[in-house]
Amino acid sequence: xxALLEIRDLKAEIAGKQILNGYDLTVKAGEVHAIMGPNGSxxxxxxxxxxxxxxxxxxxxxxxxAGADLSQMSVDERAAAGLFLAFQYPLxxxxxxxxxxxxxxLNAQRKKRGEEEMSSPDLIKRVKELAKILxxxxxxxxxxxxxGFSGGEKKRAETLQMMLLEPKLCILDxxxxxxxxxxxxxxxxxxxxxRSKDRGIVVITHYQRLLDYITPDVVHVQSAGRxxxxxxxxxxxxxxxxxxxxxxxxxx
Amino acid sequence: xxxxxxxxxxxxxxGADQYKYGFVTDIESDLAPKGLSEEIxxxxxxxxxxxxxxxxxxxxxxxxxxxxxxxxxxxxxxxAIDYQDLYYYAAPKSKAGPKxxxxxxxxxxxxxEKLGIPLHEREILAGVERPEGEERPRVAVxxxxxxxxxxxTFKEELKKVGVIFCPISExxxxxxxxxxxxxxxxxxxxxxxxxxxxxxVFSDGSFVYIPPGVxxxxxxxxxxxxxxxxxxxxxxTLIIADKGSYVSYLEGCTAPKRDENQLHAAxxxxxxxxxxxxxxxxxxNWYPGDENGKGGIYNFVTKRGDCxxxxxxxxxxxxxTGSAITWKYPSCVLRGDNSxxxxxxxxxxxxxxxxxxxxxxxxxxxxxxxxxISKGISAGRSSNAYRGLVSAHRKAEGARNFTNCDxxxxxxxxSAHTIPYIEAKNPSCVFEHEATTSKISxxxxxxxxxxxxxxxxxxxxxxxxxxRDVLQQLPMEFAVEAQKLISVSLxxxxx
Numbered sequence: 001x002x003a004l005l006e007i008r009d010l011k012a013e014i015a016g017k018q019i020l021n022g023y024d025l026t027v028k029a030g031e032v033h034a035i036m037g038p039n040g041s042x043x044x045x046x047x048x049x050x051x052x053x054x055x056x057x058x059x060x061x062x063x064x065x066a067g068a069d070l071s072q073m074s075v076d077e078r079a080a081a082g083l084f085l086a087f088q089y090p091l092x093x094x095x096x097x098x099x100x101x102x103x104x105x106l107n108a109q110r111k112k113r114g115e116e117e118m119s120s121p122d123l124i125k126r127v128k129e130l131a132k133i134l135x136x137x138x139x140x141x142x143x144x145x146x147x148g149f150s151g152g153e154k155k156r157a158e159t160l161q162m163m164l165l166e167p168k169l170c171i172l173d174x175x176x177x178x179x180x181x182x183x184x185x186x187x188x189x190x191x192x193x194x195r196s197k198d199r200g201i202v203v204i205t206h207y208q209r210l211l212d213y214i215t216p217d218v219v220h221v222q223s224a225g226r227x228x229x230x231x232x233x234x235x236x237x238x239x240x241x242x243x244x245x246x247x248x249x250x251x252x
Numbered sequence: 253x254x255x256x257x258x259x260x261x262x263x264x265x266x267g268a269d270q271y272k273y274g275f276v277t278d279i280e281s282d283l284a285p286k287g288l289s290e291e292i293x294x295x296x297x298x299x300x301x302x303x304x305x306x307x308x309x310x311x312x313x314x315x316x317x318x319x320x321x322x323x324x325x326x327x328x329x330x331x332a333i334d335y336q337d338l339y340y341y342a343a344p345k346s347k348a349g350p351k352x353x354x355x356x357x358x359x360x361x362x363x364x365e366k367l368g369i370p371l372h373e374r375e376i377l378a379g380v381e382r383p384e385g386e387e388r389p390r391v392a393v394x395x396x397x398x399x400x401x402x403x404x405t406f407k408e409e410l411k412k413v414g415v416i417f418c419p420i421s422e423x424x425x426x427x428x429x430x431x432x433x434x435x436x437x438x439x440x441x442x443x444x445x446x447x448x449x450x451x452x453v454f455s456d457g458s459f460v461y462i463p464p465g466v467x468x469x470x471x472x473x474x475x476x477x478x479x480x481x482x483x484x485x486x487x488x489t490l491i492i493a494d495k496g497s498y499v500s501y502l503e504g505c506t507a508p509k510r511d512e513n514q515l516h517a518a519x520x521x522x523x524x525x526x527x528x529x530x531x532x533x534x535x536x537n538w539y540p541g542d543e544n545g546k547g548g549i550y551n552f553v554t555k556r557g558d559c560x561x562x563x564x565x566x567x568x569x570x571x572x573t574g575s576a577i578t579w580k581y582p583s584c585v586l587r588g589d590n591s592x593x594x595x596x597x598x599x600x601x602x603x604x605x606x607x608x609x610x611x612x613x614x615x616x617x618x619x620x621x622x623x624x625i626s627k628g629i630s631a632g633r634s635s636n637a638y639r640g641l642v643s644a645h646r647k648a649e650g651a652r653n654f655t656n657c658d659x660x661x662x663x664x665x666x667s668a669h670t671i672p673y674i675e676a677k678n679p680s681c682v683f684e685h686e687a688t689t690s691k692i693s694x695x696x697x698x699x700x701x702x703x704x705x706x707x708x709x710x711x712x713x714x715x716x717x718x719x720r721d722v723l724q725q726l727p728m729e730f731a732v733e734a735q736k737l738i739s740v741s742l743x744x745x746x747x
Contacts, residue, residue, distance in 0.1 A: 053698050075701040076710075084702075091699035095717030101703070104713060109704035144717065161703065 002067045004029045004200040005050075005169055010061035012049045019045040021225035022061070027169070030197040034211055034236060035204045037222035038244035043204045044088060045225075047173045051085040052078055065169060080112035082168030086158045086175050093145035098157065101145045102127060102164060109165060130163050133193065135186050151178030159190040170194060170201045176210040188213030208240040223247040283483075284341035290314060293452050296341050300421040300455075303428055313441040313451035320445045326608035327637045327669060328577045330513070330550065338515060340453045342483045392417055394458045394474045396487055404458075406470065414463040415499075417472050420488055423459035430461055434492055438521035438558040438585070446517040446579075447554040450486045454519065457487035462497035462528070471727055473502035476518075484515040491521070493528035495561065500531040502730055513541075513576060518553045526561030526588065531569070533726055534582075535734050538574035543632070545604030548576025555582035556612075559591035559620075567594035568611065569725045571734040576605060581639065583612035586620035586651075593622040596725040600738060601634030601666070610640035610671075615651035615681065624655040627719045630666035637669035644681040651681035659689040660718050662711070712739040 003026045010023040019042045027033050037043050049056045050063055052075040063070045065081055073081065093101060107117040118126070131138055134156045146154050155175055162170055172191065176184055191214050195201065203214055211219075211233065219235040220227045221244075228247055229235070284295050293314050297307040322333075392406035394417065410417050416427060423431050441451035458474045476487060493499055516538065522530050532555075541548025551574075557566035568582040584593025595611035613622035622642065630636040636659065644651040659668035670687050692714060700710035715738060716723070723731050 051702050054694060074707075075698060076704050076706050079702055079704040087699065087702075091693075091696045093696055093700065093714060093717055095720035096713055101700075101713070104705060104709065105700075105703035108706065108709060112704065165703070 003027060003064075004031075004066055005202070006062070006064040006067075008062045008064075010049070010063055011059045012045065012056060013059055014045065014056050018059070019225050020049060023226050025220070025227060027200040027202060029168075029200055031217045032195060032201045032203065032214065034214075034216035034219045034233075035202060035222050035227075036206065036208075036219060036236060036239055038248055039206065041223050042225040043206075043222055044173055046222075047085050047171045047204060050078075050171065051075065051083060076108070077112065079165075079167075080109045084162050084165055084167035084170050086155075086162055086170065086172045088174040088177060090146050090149075090154045090158050092147045094147055096145050098141040098143060098145050099124075099127065102141075102161065105161070106164060126164060127160070130160050130190075133163075134160055134190050136160065152180060152183035155179055155183065155187050156190075159187050163190055163194060166194075168199055170199065172201070172203045172205075174205060175203070176205055176207060184210065185213060208236045211236045221247050282341075282343045283339050286339055287336040288314075288338070288340055288453065292340050296453055296455060299341065299343075300424065302421075302424050305432065306424055309436070309441065310452050313448050314453075316442055317445070317448040317452055320448060322445050326579050326639070327635060327671075328579060328606040328608050330577055330606075333513075333515060333550070335449075339483045340486070341455055343455075392470055392472050394419060394472075396456050396458075396474060396476045410469070413466055413469060415466060415468055416459065416461040418459055420457045420459040420490060421455075423490075427459070427461070430492070431459065431490065434521070434523055435490060436521075438523060438556050439519050439554050444554060446552040447519050450488060450517050450519045450554070453484075454486045454488035457489040457518070458491075459489075460491040460499060460501065462493045462499045464495040464497060464525075466494075466497045468497070468499040471500050471502055473504065475504045484517065486516075487518045489518070489520040491523070491530055491532070493522075493524045493530050493564075495526045495528060498529045498531075500727060501533070502727060503532070503534045504537070504733075513548055513550055514539075515550050516552065516575075518555075520553070520555040520582075522557035522566055524557070524559050524561060524564035524566055524588075524591075527563045528561060529565040529567075530557065531567045532557070532582070533730055534568075534570040534572075535730055535737065536570065536572045536574055536578075537737060539576075540574050540603060540605050541576040543603045545576065548605075549574065551575035551578045551580060553580040555580065556585065557583065557593070558585045559588050559593060559617075561591070562588040562617070563590050564588050565592040565594070567596070567725070569596040569722065570598070570609075571722075571726070571730075571737065572597070572599040572607065572609060573737050575607075578605075578607045578609050580609045581611055583614065583641075584622060585614045585616065586622065586648075587616045588620075589617040590619040590621075591617055592620065594725075595622075595624045595626070596722040597626045598629070598719045598722045598734070598738070599627070599636060599638075600629045600631075601636040602630075602632040603634060604632070605634040605636075607634070607636045608639055610638045612641040613643070613653055614641075615644040615648040615653070618647065618649045619651070620648055621652045622654075624653070624657070625721055626655075626657045627722055628657070628659040628668055629662065629715060629718070630659070630668050631662040633665045635667045635669070637671060639671045639673075641673040641675070642683055642685075643673075643675040644678050644683075646677045648678050649680050651676075651678065651683075653681075653683045655683070655685045655687075657685075657687040658718070659687075660715070661689070661691045708739075715739075 005027040007023050007025040010020050012020040035043055058071050065083055070078055103123055110117055136156050216233050219231055219233060221229040284292055293310050297310055394404040404418055439447050441448055460472060462468055524530055538549035538551055559566055566584050572578055586593050593613050599607050599609050601607045611624055626638050628636045628638055638657050642653045657670050661668055668689055672685055674683055676683055696714055697710045700713060716735060726734055
C-alpha cells in the first residue's frame, strides 16, 4: 500500500539558505506522528515546504502525498488533494466573515475534486455541530476570519476548518502554543475525533504537553533539518526529562 | 512563482478583452456638427425646445468657459484635448422622443438588455435571487443614450405620490420654475472648467423632485451609455429632496471600446431641505482603455450636494472601476445646522488607469457631522490618488468629521497617494483622520490558498474584504453587481 506521506531525502532552502538536509519520513494512513525538536530545527519549515508556501524551494529529494509529487502541485491543488496545515500563527482576513471563508474554501476544494458544492443550509448545520464540539460561539463565525480572535480562539477556528474540510493529511504546526489548559483539551478532543484509519496526522510541537492529549503512534526528534531519532510515544516523555541538548550537539 | 507575482501577471493580462460592455450599438444618429461655438450651444438648446432664459444661461457659461483654462493640479497625465474635434450632441434618430416604451427603438431596448438593465417596468436589475414570496424591490430607470434620455420607467406610478422623475430636458419644459430655482445653485455655471463647459452644452440627464414628507416608494436610477464615436457626454442631474423627504438614487455608466479617448464631463447637483435625505450611489464602469492605455473615457465630473436645510443628510457611495482618467470629488456643503454628509468610495485602478478622486466636506452650520470612508485599490501600472478636503467655517460650532483612507497595492508597478486637506476655523470642531497603505499580503493569500482557494479567488476574497465597509452602504442590487465588477476588474476570469 502506498504511504499517505512519503518524504525521501528531501533538501529545501529558503532565500538560498538550506534548512532541510536530507529529510526522510513515512506516514501511513491511520497513524499519528509527532515531530519534536528544539527551536530553529526547521520544524515549521517542513510544514511550509509540504504545503507549498512561496519562497520555500525543494532542491533535492521528493515529497509524495498518496503517491502524487507535491512539488508539481500548486498550493490550492495540494489543499484539494487533502493536505491541511493548521498554522502556528493563523492569518487574519479582514472584512471576510468566517462563515463566508469556510464556504468558499470547502466549495473550492469540492469543485477541484469534481464534487458537488455543499448547500448553505447543510454547511451551516455542519459548522454548528463542529462549533459545539469545539465549544465555540456561533457569533464568532460571523466575525471576520481571525480578526480580534484570542490565541485560543484562533486555534479553535483552525481546528474547526480542519474538521470541516476533512483532509487526508493534517499537519498541526505548534497548535499548542498560546493555549491554556482548557483550550488545549478542547482542541485535542477535536483532533482526536479526526483520527481515522484513512487519515494521517502530523503533530509538530516543542513540548510534550500536547501529546498527553493527542497520543502519537510514532515520535520523531528533528534537529538541524532532519530526523535524528524515531521511537514510540515514550520517546516524548524521555525528551521531557532530558531536553534537546544532546540532539543539538549530535547534529552539530 | 510567488503568489503575488502571479496575480500581477494575471492583472497585467487583463486588458480590453475583460471589458464586457465594449460593444457598439449600430443605430443611426443625429449629430450636431463637430466642434464648439455659440451656434452649437444654440443648436442644442433649440433641439430641446428650451425656454429663452436657459439659452441665455448656457451662452453665459460658454463665454465664461472661453476665458478659463483647464485645471492641471490633479495627479493625472493626458494629452491635450482638442475641444473642436468633438461632437457635442448625438442622439439616436427618432421622432420627437418616445412617449412610451413601445415607441422606443427595439435596438436601444436590446442594448439596455445586454447591459443588464431591462427597461420593462415589470423587471428589475438582474443579478439577485430572492426567497420565494418576497416581493422584488422595484427600480425606476432613466436611460440616457449619448445625449438624450431614451426612456424613463415607472413615471406614472411615481407621479401618484408627487415624485417627479424625468429627463432634465423634459423638466425644463414642464417644470421650468423648479429647474430655474435650483439649477446651478449648488454647482454654479462658473464653478470650474469642466462644470462650466457642461453648463454650456449639457444635453440630458435626470431630474428628480421629491415633495415634502414623501419617502420615494422605489429606488430611482439612471443608466448612462456613451455609444457614438468622438462624442462628449455632458449630462446634468439635479435632485431636490424637499422638507422631510427621502430618496435613494443609483447611477450606472458604460461605454463601447474605442481607440479614441472620449470625454465625459457631467455635473450632478443635489439639494436637501430641512430633515430631507438623499442617498446617491454610483457604479462607474466606463471603458478604461486597453492595457497600453489606448482609448478609454476621460471622466471629469463635478458632483456636489448642498445640505441646505437643518438636520438634512446627503450620502455619496461610489464604486469606480472604469475610465482611463477619473477626476471626481463628490462633495457635501453642510449648510443646515446639524446636517450630515457621508462619502463611501471604492476606487479600483488597473492597467494604465489614472484616478484622482475624493471628496470635500464643507462644514458651515452648527453641529454638522461628516464621515469619509475611502478604499483605493491599485494594480497594474495604474496611479490612484485620494484627494480630500475637510473644512470648518468659523460658525461651524461643534463640527465633527471622521476620515478613513485605506490603500491596497497589488504588484510593484502601481502607485497610491493620499492627499488630505484639513482646515478648521472653529476651535470646537473635532476632525479625525486615519490612513493606511498596504500591499496585498502574500501570507494572507497563502493562507487562503492553503484552504483550497485558487490564486484568483483568494485575491478577490481579500479585496472584497478590504472594501466591505463600503459595499455594505450600497443598495443590495448594486452591491451584488459591484462585487462582481470588482472581481472582473482585477482578475479576468473569476466568478
